[in-house]
Amino acid sequence: MPVDPAMKTTEQNLRDHFTEQFSDLTQSLNGGQVPEIKQLRSEAIKAFTQKGFPQGKEEEYKYTPITKALLRSEINLQSPAEVSMIPPFNEHLLPELKGHILVFWNGRLVYSSEDFPESLEVQQMDQLGADREDLMVKYFGKISNYKKDAFAALNTALFNHGSLITVKENSKVDLPVIIYHLSDARNGLVYSQTRHLVVVEKNAQVTLVEICKNLTPKQQNFHNTVSEIYLKEQAKLQLNKVQTGCSGMILVDNTDINQLEGSELMCNTITTNGTIVRNNLNITIDGMDCTSHMNGLYLAKGTDHIDNHTLVDHRIANSFSDELYKGIIDDSATGVFNGKIYVQPDAQKTNAFQSNKNILLSDKASMNTKPQLEIWADDVKCSHGATTGQIDAEQVFYLRTRGLDEQQAKGLLLYAFATEFLEHISLPALSDYLEQVIADRLYRKIDE
Amino acid sequence: MLKVENLKASIEGKQILNGVNLSVNPGEIHAIMGPNGSGKSTLASVLAGRDSYQVTEGSISFLNQDLLEMAPEDRAREGLFLAFQYPVEIPGVSTTNFLKTAVNQIREHRGQEALDAVTFLKLIKEKMKLVEIDNSLLSRALNDGFSGGEKKRNEIFQMAVLEPRLAILDETDSGLDIDALRIVANGVNTLRNKDNATIVVTHYQRLLDYIIPDFVHVLYNGRIVKSGTKELAKKLEEKGYDWIRENETTIAG
Numbered sequence: 133m134p135v136d137p138a139m140k141t142t143e144q145n146l147r148d149h150f151t152e153q154f155s156d157l158t159q160s161l162n163g164g165q166v167p168e169i170k171q172l173r174s175e176a177i178k179a180f181t182q183k184g185f186p187q188g189k190e191e192e193y194k195y196t197p198i199t200k201a202l203l204r205s206e207i208n209l210q211s212p213a214e215v216s217m218i219p220p221f222n223e224h225l226l227p228e229l230k231g232h233i234l235v236f237w238n239g240r241l242v243y244s245s246e247d248f249p250e251s252l253e254v255q256q257m258d259q260l261g262a263d264r265e266d267l268m269v270k271y272f273g274k275i276s277n278y279k280k281d282a283f284a285a286l287n288t289a290l291f292n293h294g295s296l297i298t299v300k301e302n303s304k305v306d307l308p309v310i311i312y313h314l315s316d317a318r319n320g321l322v323y324s325q326t327r328h329l330v331v332v333e334k335n336a337q338v339t340l341v342e343i344c345k346n347l348t349p350k351q352q353n354f355h356n357t358v359s360e361i362y363l364k365e366q367a368k369l370q371l372n373k374v375q376t377g378c379s380g381m382i383l384v385d386n387t388d389i390n391q392l393e394g395s396e397l398m399c400n401t402i403t404t405n406g407t408i409v410r411n412n413l414n415i416t417i418d419g420m421d422c423t424s425h426m427n428g429l430y431l432a433k434g435t436d437h438i439d440n441h442t443l444v445d446h447r448i449a450n451s452f453s454d455e456l457y458k459g460i461i462d463d464s465a466t467g468v469f470n471g472k473i474y475v476q477p478d479a480q481k482t483n484a485f486q487s488n489k490n491i492l493l494s495d496k497a498s499m500n501t502k503p504q505l506e507i508w509a510d511d512v513k514c515s516h517g518a519t520t521g522q523i524d525a526e527q528v529f530y531l532r533t534r535g536l537d538e539q540q541a542k543g544l545l546l547y548a549f550a551t552e553f554l555e556h557i558s559l560p561a562l563s564d565y566l567e568q569v570i571a572d573r574l575y576r577k578i579d580e
Numbered sequence: 581m582l583k584v585e586n587l588k589a590s591i592e593g594k595q596i597l598n599g600v601n602l603s604v605n606p607g608e609i610h611a612i613m614g615p616n617g618s619g620k621s622t623l624a625s626v627l628a629g630r631d632s633y634q635v636t637e638g639s640i641s642f643l644n645q646d647l648l649e650m651a652p653e654d655r656a657r658e659g660l661f662l663a664f665q666y667p668v669e670i671p672g673v674s675t676t677n678f679l680k681t682a683v684n685q686i687r688e689h690r691g692q693e694a695l696d697a698v699t700f701l702k703l704i705k706e707k708m709k710l711v712e713i714d715n716s717l718l719s720r721a722l723n724d725g726f727s728g729g730e731k732k733r734n735e736i737f738q739m740a741v742l743e744p745r746l747a748i749l750d751e752t753d754s755g756l757d758i759d760a761l762r763i764v765a766n767g768v769n770t771l772r773n774k775d776n777a778t779i780v781v782t783h784y785q786r787l788l789d790y791i792i793p794d795f796v797h798v799l800y801n802g803r804i805v806k807s808g809t810k811e812l813a814k815k816l817e818e819k820g821y822d823w824i825r826e827n828e829t830t831i832a833g
């Protein structure tokens with residue numbers, strides 16, 4: 133923090149700090165910037181300066197005190213330094229998971245595969261070719277709402293790194309694109325931002341994996357990432373967000389996805405730790421016959437805090453969305469789920485389903501769940517349900533009468549509850565890894 | 581093998597068992613009959629160790645151990661098995677999946693080596709044949725969406741795999757079609773030997789044509805008010821419980 137450490141940092145200090153950072157940044161960014169994006173940045177910082185970080189009363193963040201956590205933390209909020217030496221990162225990648233790999237280290241690209249197929253184009257935000265300008269103007273900042281969300285505003289104003297990924301019309305990228313975000317606070321507590329833009333063109337197909345990891349889990353850091361993803365007509369995307377190494381992180385992930393006619397989305401988000409993790413997943417359905425599946429699994433323990441906010445906005449008729457988020461909350465951890473479904477007047481014949489199921493393992497664990505359906509069309513099928521409870525005692529008793537002890541019975545039930553999530557992941561190497569993470573967590577807890 | 585003495589148990593402050601006495605020896609088959617709500621499942625649950633019941637008086641010894649002091653899993657490991665009247669649905673856990681853990685827990689308890697995957701599957705196949713159960717049922721989530729009869733058949737399958745010393749079948753015949761009834765009975769008879777025993781809770785004489793009991797008991801108002809041979813079951817089938825009810829009132833009065 134640039135402020136006097138003897139003084140108590142306030143939200144205003146924090147806000148001023150980023151506003152100042154913005155004026156430094158505008159000087160340092162060279163003339164290569166597209167005017168439209170420059171304009172967007174200054175609008176975003178204006179919005180941020182006015183609005184500031186979410187505070188107590190703000191509805192969208194009322195259960196998730198990120199601002200307080202930021203103020204409490206001693207994260208160095210200076211714009212992260214250039215990476216002078218590429219740190220060894222191989223050991224932090226999933227060895228079995230093959231694909232086109234991008235590795236970001238404290239918000240900066242340190243490695244990129246080079247063998248991209250013809251159907252896949254990947255460029256970096258700070259080195260965009262002139263041929264990408266039209267694309268940027270057309271898509272960048274169009275679905276991420278900096279007016280609504282302070283973290284999106286901050287990212288839009290100050291981003292410097294991230295990838296622009298496009299998948300060509302009528303093509304299928306066979307291997308997944310895997311983006312690692314590694315945070316490393318060994319040389320000081322870290323703040324980083326990344327910004328991605330993904331365009332899956334007509335009838336194209338790709339699988340994305342985003343893996344977020346704190347390499348120094350005992351030390352805090354703040355990662356603020358924004359992704360905008362466009363699925364054009366008949367495009368197919370599987371997006372897997374893997375937040376399984378996020379101990380000590382304050383992680384804010386804004387992902388906005390826009391779907392056009394006939395496109396198919398499968399979005400899987402798993403979070404197994406984090407000081408505070410907040411995922412905002414916003415999907416706008418702007419075409420007929422779209423399918424959107426959203427699956428989530430969160431396992432919170434200690435004092436971790438995991439918050440998933442999702443929004444599906446059905447604007448056009450005849451589409452289908454369904455959502456299943458499950459959580460297991462232990463110790464004094466907190467889970468938050470807020471699922472909004474909007475069905476606009478033109479979105480007749482919409483089918484929209486949502487379900488949130490939670491198991492609390494301790495008296496001090498808490499879960500705030502809020503489904504929010506707003507339906508302005510009359511010919512629709514929508515449903516939602518949320519449950520929060522303990523492990524079913526009848527089920528535990530049944531298994532014990534078969535010879536399993538109480539811990540084994542509970543472990544088996546929790547494992548079964550959690551691993552349903554894996555059915556949606558089409559990459560065996562990833563689902564094997566996640567199965568191990570889940571088993572270690574749920575059975576180890578049981579062994580304690 | 582099992583000795584229940586003056587067992588009194590209640591749930592949520594309501595007394596259900598009012599002094600049950602029952603003695604079961606190795607090799608025997610006992611049938612327990614009695615009107616709805618008389619406490620048959622309560623007795624079965626107390627034997628299996630369901631902790632929502634409070635035992636207020638009496639004792640149970642099983643293989644010379646104090647059963648009431650034992651956790652449900654230890655009872656199972658010692659060889660007690662309950663086929664539930666209403667088997668619990670467990671989404672996400674298949675029969676094969678949890679039975680492997682169960683079998684190996686029991687084996688470990690007996691000082692036997694754990695079964696490897698291949699041997700376990702062999703065992704499963706063999707028992708599948710015995711109760712004519714389909715593999716697809718065993719790989720589905722336990723009892724989740726099973727028909728009433730499928731659930732019962734699955735209970736007997738588990739019994740066959742776990743080979744208990746004392747099996748308590750709580751209305752396993754209810755909801756079974758005629759063929760399934762024969763299969764289940766055949767399973768019980770095949771597994772029967774001089775060292776194990778079975779308690780069948782049933783409402784129908786029909787099952788007892790297949791599984792021939794050594795003793796028939798009538799549980800009424802939480803007590804065993806009458807015991808006899810298989811002839812007693814026939815009499816009940818003919819005359820219902822009214823005559824016992826009258827007897828009972830005279831005894832009570």
Ligand SMILES: Nc1ncnc2c1ncn2[C@@H]1O[C@H](COP(=O)(O)OP(=O)(O)OP(=O)(O)O)[C@@H](O)[C@H]1O
Nearest residue numbers: 591592594596615616617618619620621622623665
């Ligand atoms: N949680 C409870 N609270 C109060 N009463 C209970 C509770 N559970 C069971 N009972 C009562 O205990 C009595 C005995 O029930 P139980 O299930 O043992 O009967 P049963 O003999 O097995 O009957 P059935 O032939 O219908 O299976 C019934 O009157 C039942 O309503």
Ligand SMILES: [Mg+2]
Nearest residue numbers: 620621622665
């Ligand atoms: Mg009963």
